Amino acid sequence: MELPLVVGVDGSEFSLQALDWAVDEAALHGLPLHLVHASRWERYEGGRPSLGTDRPTKEELAGHITASSAERARLRNPEVRVSSEVLPDDAVTALLSAGREAFALVTGSRGRSELAGMLLGSVSLSMAGRATCPVIVVRGAGLNQRGTFHRIVLGVGDTTEGSAAVRFAFREAEVRGCPLFAVRAWRRPAHEHVDHPLIADDAVQVHEDQASAVLTDALNQAVRDHSRTVWHREVIEGPAHKVLLNKSADADLLVVGALRQHGHSGLQLGRVIHALLHHSDCPVAVIPQRA
Structure with missing residues (x-):
């Protein structure tokens, strides 16, 4: 079984840096790339389809983030096999779950919700300390x-x-x-x-x-x-x-x-x-x- 390289995406600049790095890493190893976005909107929908024509704002945002991230990955390297999913959970739980069957987890140094003055985001630190697979935190002035x-x-x-x-x-x-x-x-x-x-x-x-x-x-x-x-x-x-x-x-x-x-x-x-x-x-x- 070929384990994918998993990268967390949330639309932030740090997430995009991690995505670009992950695309190149997947190409080097000949691995599929799997994009994961964590969203809680399905919990509030109760797992049932909405009867209305309008989709929830959080669902729209999640769909936009995964679709645009997948397109960015394909444009960077069309030969890398890309898949994506939205998991109805918090970022830490979603990524730890995805990492159970992964070559490695890739994450940015901070996400959209982190305070600007923080050196390392709480999600990245949790990944590094709790994942069962290798975790790569993409950071640094030389990116x-x-x-x-x-x-x-x-x-x-x-x-x-x-x-x-x-x-x-x-x-x-x-x-x-x-x-x-x-x-x-x-x-x-x-x-x-x-x-x-x-x-x-x-x-x-x-x-x-x-x-x-x-x-x-x-x-x-x-x-x-x-x-x-x-x-x-x-x-x-x-x-x-x-x-x-x-x-x-x-x-x-x-x-x-x-x-x-x-x-x-x-x-x-x-x-x-x-x-x-x-x-x-x-x-x-x-x-x-x-x-």
């Missing part, structure tokens, strides 16, 4: 120059050996024919005080070597599976969120993994992923994975 950087960045955390995030990042680099940059950030513990300069140098080397070992373990299997993909490894000292935000400035996509919480339906997004979702200069893919 108008999509693909010009020709690089994918993978943030490697503590438990990514053979992880879904690593596999996803390698696939994205492979279909684009671009290099992958795998990044592992490290910091010397704040409580570690070493006065002698030679011992201090040794301590720094130990932490850097440990970070390098984690990176090696994380990439081993994917490197064997994607032998034609050009990849680079970077071990960088500094807070992970700052290191990855700096890397997002010249990347087409930033990929990170999020652990499933034991006994809970959500993911452990953590400080790093929250920072990336709010401030990244490129789209961010959050990939669910198990510890």
Whole structure:
């Protein structure tokens, strides 16, 4: 069964950016594109057809949004198979439902109903934290120059050996024919005080070597599976969120993994992923994975 790439549409500028990005992504992977718009109007109609000739305003708006979005997608790439539907639910519930059988969920950084001053909309944040499939939040200053950087960045955390995030990042680099940059950030513990300069140098080397070992373990299997993909490894000292935000400035996509919480339906997004979702200069893919 070929899973579709699902994108949420609501007519906002952020939604249109996400739609354009999703069309290009679907074309790269040869996937069908499924557009989802959430609307509650059917609840108030009780699921029965209206006896009058006038359609409810919310139904008209929903139909216009899906039709115009589908037409935009077809004009951008006529070869991408496009379908659409209006789900009688709130945006979070509708998209989570559609994401149960999806290659990935694509959403804009904000929607029509979000406050202008918000860095990330509540729907996008809920998707990233609760979806069972990869979620790609389309954001960043470089959207108008999509693909010009020709690089994918993978943030490697503590438990990514053979992880879904690593596999996803390698696939994205492979279909684009671009290099992958795998990044592992490290910091010397704040409580570690070493006065002698030679011992201090040794301590720094130990932490850097440990970070390098984690990176090696994380990439081993994917490197064997994607032998034609050009990849680079970077071990960088500094807070992970700052290191990855700096890397997002010249990347087409930033990929990170999020652990499933034991006994809970959500993911452990953590400080790093929250920072990336709010401030990244490129789209961010959050990939669910198990510890």
